[in-house]
Amino acid sequence: MPKINAETVAEHRDQVQRRVFDSFASLMGERSFDAISMAQIAAGAGLGRTSIYHHFPDKEAVVVAFASHETERYLHELRAELDAVVDPVERMHVYIRHQLTAGEQFHMGLGMQLVGVLSPAAVQQVREHVVAVEDVLRDLLVSGAASGAFSVPDVGAAMSLVHACLAPRHVPAEQVERFILRALTTDERRPE
Known part of the structure; x- marks a missing residue:
């Protein structure tokens, strides 16, 4: 079970989502959408390679x-x-x-x-x-x-x-x- 780093599950999801968005925006500033992988977005957000899929398919x-x-x-x-x-x-x-x-x-x-x-x-x-x-x-x-x-x-x-x-x-x-x-x-x- 993933570790929750917030007071509530909803707060944790919001924090993860913000980190994913920041990672995505940063990657889009460097390369094209096609050149970005979910693993790269996850790494930039501080998530495990597969845990991002718990938030985004x-x-x-x-x-x-x-x-x-x-x-x-x-x-x-x-x-x-x-x-x-x-x-x-x-x-x-x-x-x-x-x-x-x-x-x-x-x-x-x-x-x-x-x-x-x-x-x-x-x-x-x-x-x-x-x-x-x-x-x-x-x-x-x-x-x-x-x-x-x-x-x-x-x-x-x-x-x-x-x-x-x-x-x-x-x-x-x-x-x-x-x-x-x-x-x-x-x-x-x-x-x-």
């Missing part, structure tokens, strides 16, 4: 659980920041800043890298987490347009364009933010 299960964990953490922080702001333009500022800064500490950029190697079911499960982030942007755009702060004739197109602008990491954040807000805001709310 395979690498796909690790990816899906990792995506869920990362998205929940990311959305929790983003929503906490958004809840403190009422003005639609300032809320979009918060979203953009959060995407540009906090996005670097999360590992949500793995999606495109994994599409070709995961099963369709796993891709769909990971996609559901991306949709949760997209829903926040959709709500910001719709409520901003309803308030008259934004001019958004096509919400879907605006979402794609905003996320495309947020993707390059070599452009200074303040330029990205200014560009997006100038594109979205109505003339009377447009920043200089």
Whole structure:
């Protein structure tokens, strides 16, 4: 029987899961998904080679659980920041800043890298987490347009364009933010 290193079994599972996620993220930073084995993930998490299977049946299960964990953490922080702001333009500022800064500490950029190697079911499960982030942007755009702060004739197109602008990491954040807000805001709310 495995040794429990926490007050409860649930706490132990949470600790093991965090170590597995940290190991997985570290390995993904060094190599491709195909080049990672469950044994390597287990070793990085301080688990025995076979004990990882008590927590995850395979690498796909690790990816899906990792995506869920990362998205929940990311959305929790983003929503906490958004809840403190009422003005639609300032809320979009918060979203953009959060995407540009906090996005670097999360590992949500793995999606495109994994599409070709995961099963369709796993891709769909990971996609559901991306949709949760997209829903926040959709709500910001719709409520901003309803308030008259934004001019958004096509919400879907605006979402794609905003996320495309947020993707390059070599452009200074303040330029990205200014560009997006100038594109979205109505003339009377447009920043200089």
